[in-house]
Amino acid sequence: MLDQARKVLQxxxxxPEFRAGQVSIITNLLEGRDTLGIMPTGGGKSICYQVPALLMDGVTLVISPLISLMKxxxxxxxxxxVPATYINSTLEARExxxxxxxxMQGKYKLLYIAPERLESERFRARMAALKLPLVAIDEAHCVxxxxxxxxxxYVGIAPFIRSLPERPIVAAFTATATEEVTADIARLLELDGAGIFVNGFSRDNLELTILRGENKRDYIGKYVAGHTHQPGIIYAATRKDVEELYELLRKKGFAAGKYHAGLTDDERSYMQEAFLYDDIRVMIATNAFGMGIDKSNVRYVxxxxxxxxxxxxxxxxxRAGRDGEPSECILLFSAQDIMTQKFLIEQNQLTPERKANEYKKLQTMIDxxxxxxxxxxxxxHYFGEVEVKDTxxxxxxxxxxxxxxDITVEAQKIFSxxxxxxxxxxxxxxxSVLKGSRAKKIMDYRFDRLPTHGIMSxxxxxxxxxxxxxxISEGFLQxxxxxxxxxxLLQPAAEVLQGRLPVYQKVRRQPVRTAAAVDNTLFEQLRLLRREMAAREKVPPYIIFADSTLREMSEQCPTTEDAMRRIKGVGEVKFRNYGQPFLELLRTYAGESDAGAGADAGVDADELAFGFE
Incomplete structure (x- = not known):
């Protein structure tokens, strides 16, 4: 079965080959076992259920949380x-x-729905009459x-599966889950003896950066100015921040968009489409934006x-670097962020138990x-994965x-x-006490009489x-x-006070940042051709070919059909639909004549031989 799966993939x-972690998940599903896959964003979760779906008889039901994700x-x-469709609230009853x-007639191999669709008795009855070999659940942590x-x-998914006349294989996927959440997913979705595959949270192509004490607005303006040719996302905690940053960048002449829950559906849809089509290069958004945005060439977040x-x-x-290309993830931190997040937690109507859990998670983020x-x-370490090296x-x-x-003396003053x-x-x-403040509260508690009052003035x-x-972050305090x-105080603090353990700190210097190198001429020509074709086809550019595919084309410059098909991301159907214009551009760039260029790029449908057209 795995050989057939590889044939589908190619x-x-x-x-040419599955990514690390995909083989074990696909094998488990093809052997008929429930599966829980925890893979980082950009790790190729969709292929893990799509390939088995193409090899199974019947229609695979995919439960997905967002309309944009389905589309x-x-x-x-x-x-x-691949014949696939979706059913959601954007469609009329007739559609x-x-x-x-x-x-029901077997025209589709995959059917995407939102979990709320399972609340319809009519829909559940139709599903009971359908051959469902596999139910795939995306963003499974939502349960x-x-x-x-x-x-x-999401809590209604397990009862729905239980009600089917013949239980399908169940595959659940998420990008981020602690051990506690993983166990919860398996229990609430009633995964039967599931194979649980944690396929590495490490994204080696992402450069992680934390900057403290920056003038955030100035930094954003300078960074975007230095990366105008690269798509990026800027996340802000509040709508107010989104609007202010949007106005700032628009006034500077940047192709910026905005996205938050305060916009109308039409406004959000317009902004999202413009970003996907590269009409907008930088999107400023709250966390309402992003889930299901399968844009592979985001270079920075x-x-x-x-x-x-x-x-x-x-x-x-x-969401940066889903194509595997080097990308940056920058967090601009200030102490005010802590107050903002605490305010947002307090505004939510949560049970005391859940609220305590939210504060615990927030403290980890502060650390x-x-x-x-x-x-x-x-x-x-947070996600329970063993570090393979120190740095x-x-x-x-x-x-x-x-x-x-060496800050041992300063640490001793604080601990004391x-x-x-x-x-x-x-x-x-x-x-305040260490600084030597004489505020009323400090005087009321008589902390001004402590030997440590003003000791770090x-x-x-x-x-x-x-x-x-x-x-706190280093484990001396909690x-x-x-x-x-x-x-x-924690035990290590006592050792510091007793002079048995030193404490060290690095004083951070301002990082020197330079604009990314300009992409080579051929790569830009290929991107331009892709954009023109995308406009004609009315699809986002990455649907035609990903940036990583175009980059490989620009590096290898294939001039024959066989060489073109060996480029990662150029399948049979994609070559038939889009390949010839790119091949002609590459031949021209390589100085080859169009005369004698290969035979028709078409592929007979029966060459696919997967039981669908």
Whole structure:
């Protein structure tokens, strides 16, 4: 069966071999076993269920959370010659019925729906009469209340599957899940003896950077100016920030878009389409944007504010470099971000248990922002993955080549102050005492009489607070949970106070950033041709060929049909539909004559031999 799967991959998708992790998932499904796949964004989750779907009799049902995600997937499959469709709220009743009839008649191999569709008794009855060999569930973390995007409608998936006359194989996928959420997914979706495959959270092509103390608006303006030829996403925590950044960049003449829940459906749809088609190069958005945006050539993701948790951050950052090309993920952090996220948590109507969990996740995100350790390893450790080496060499911590500075004395002053305050107060209060503040609250508690009062008066209070956060991140201190956490000492702090353990810190220098190198002439010509064809076909450019495919074309400059088909991402159907104009451009670039150029690029339908047209 795996040989047949490879044949599908090569002839339909144009790739010579599966990515790491895909083989075990596809094998498990083809052997008829439930599967839970946890793969990083851009890791190729869709191929893991699409390839088995093409090898199974009947229609595979794909449950997907967003309309835009369904449309993108179906458009991409259509470009590959794979019959697929979706049913969602954008369709009229007549269109829904036509597509249902088509599914009953075996016209489609994949049918995409939103989980809310399962609430319709009529739809459930139609599904019971359909041959469903496989049900694939995307963004499966939405079923868990401990996940970062809990969606109540996902809870109805297991009862639906249970009601079918013949139980299909169930495949669930997500990009980010802790061990707790993974167990929750398997339980709530009633996965039967599922194979659980965690295929590595590391994205080696992403350069992770944390910048503290930057003038955020100035930084954004300069960065976008230096990367005008590259698509990027800037995430902000609030609509207000999105609107202000949008106006800032538009006034500077940049092709910018905006996306948040305050826009109308038409406005959001227009902005999203413009970004997908490369009419807009930079999108400024809240976290309402991104899930299901299968744009492979996003070269940078900047977080204007710290996200609420690690799952949200890594999913959003992971939208950069889905094509495997080098990309940047930059987080602009300030202490105000902590207050913003706490406010947003308090605004949500959450149970006390869930609210406590949100504060716990937020503290992990704060620790990440202050950590001097390898950022990639911090993320891998959070998701329960073993770090393979001490440093990644490709994050702002690993690239910080400054000598470490001994701050043992400063740490001892901080620990002593916290102990003398009986470990009952938060960061700002401790920093105020160390600074020597004579605010009313400090005088009321008589903290001005402590030996540690004013012992760090030479430093700004903000800098003292940041140093405390670094010590928390490094495991010397901990914060209690809740909206108003207090600082407490951990065992390593006692060793520091006793003079048995030194403490070091690197003082970060401002990174020197240069504009990315301009893409070569042939690559730009290929992109221009792709854009012209995309406009005629009314599809996003990446549907025709991904940036990574065009880059390989520009590097290898294939001038024959066989050589062209060996380029990753050039399958049989894609070559038949789009290949010839690119081949002619490459021949011209290589100085070859069009005379005698190969035979017709068409491929007989029976060469695919997968039981669909």
């Amino acid at each position: 002839q339909v998708y144009g790739y 993108d997937q179906v458009d991409a499959l259509g470009a590959l010659g 829904v019925e036509q597509r249902m009839q088509g599914a 868990s209340q401990w996940g970062h995007d809990f969606r109540p409608s 900047i977080h204007y504010n710290m996200p609420k948790n690690m799952e949200a951050y890594y999913q959003e950052a992971g 990440y922002c202050y950590s001097p350790r390898c950022l990639r390893n911090f993320i891998l 990644c060499g490709n994050c702002s911590s690993c690239k910080d080549d400054r000598d470490s500075v 102050c916290i102990r003398r305050m009986n470990e009952r107060f938060g960061i700002s209060m401790v920093a 030479q430093l700004p209070e903000k800098e003292i607070a940041e140093l405390i956060n670094v010590l 914060l209690s949970e809740g909206q108003y956490p207090v600082v407490r």
